[in-house]
Amino acid sequence: MYMYMHVGYVRCLKFEKKMGGSIKEMKEEIINNGVGSATATKIRALVVDDNKVNQTIHHRLLQSLGIENQVVVNGKEAVDVHSSGKYFDLILMDMDMPVMNGIEATKKLRAMGIRSTIAGVSTHSQDKEKKEFMEAGLDDYQEKPLTTAKLVSILHKINHTG
Numbered sequence: 388m389y390m391y392m393h394v395g396y397v398r399c400l401k402f403e404k405k406m407g408g409s410i411k412e413m414k415e416e417i418i419n420n421g422v423g424s425a426t427a428t429k430i431r432a433l434v435v436d437d438n439k440v441n442q443t444i445h446h447r448l449l450q451s452l453g454i455e456n457q458v459v460v461n462g463k464e465a466v467d468v469h470s471s472g473k474y475f476d477l478i479l480m481d482m483d484m485p486v487m488n489g490i491e492a493t494k495k496l497r498a499m500g501i502r503s504t505i506a507g508v509s510t511h512s513q514d515k516e517k518k519e520f521m522e523a524g525l526d527d528y529q530e531k532p533l534t535t536a537k538l539v540s541i542l543h544k545i546n547h548t549g
């Protein structure tokens with residue numbers, strides 16, 4: 388099966404992946420085919436999570452796919468970093484955080500005109516909460532723990548407006 392994976396604004400990489408191939412192989416292909424090395428297509432990500440373990444997992448998963456990323460500890464910091472003029476292709480947004488939660492932060496970012504792909508990553512699985520989070524302006528939602536497979540599926544949703 389052929390999988391087309393969009394990894395930036397200007398180029399898409401093609402991966403030939405045999406049915407039943409492992410995520411490890413997919414990851415190697417991603418690395419070998421230059422998500423990390425192709426500066427023209429470099430994706431920048433922001434990790435928003437108050438939990439240190441999650442911060443580390445999300446940071447390392449992104450890094451393992453060659454995606455440069457910054458970590459902030461709550462929704463307010465996510466808003467502030469955008470107010471200071473930074474832009475990210477992808478935002479991994481936790482829901483429950485002190486100071487400002489993920490729902491409020493997502494609403495604020497969308498109200499600011501931020502069009503980045505925002506993926507909610509949360510342990511909450513109640514439909515009502517998930518719906519509220521989605522309606523705040525998410526492009527995707529994944530249950531924790533985040534895995535390479537889940538991250539790859541999020542990467543498929545990165546906007547190609549450039």
Ligand SMILES: [Mg+2]
Nearest residue numbers: 437481483484
């Ligand atoms: Mg949290």
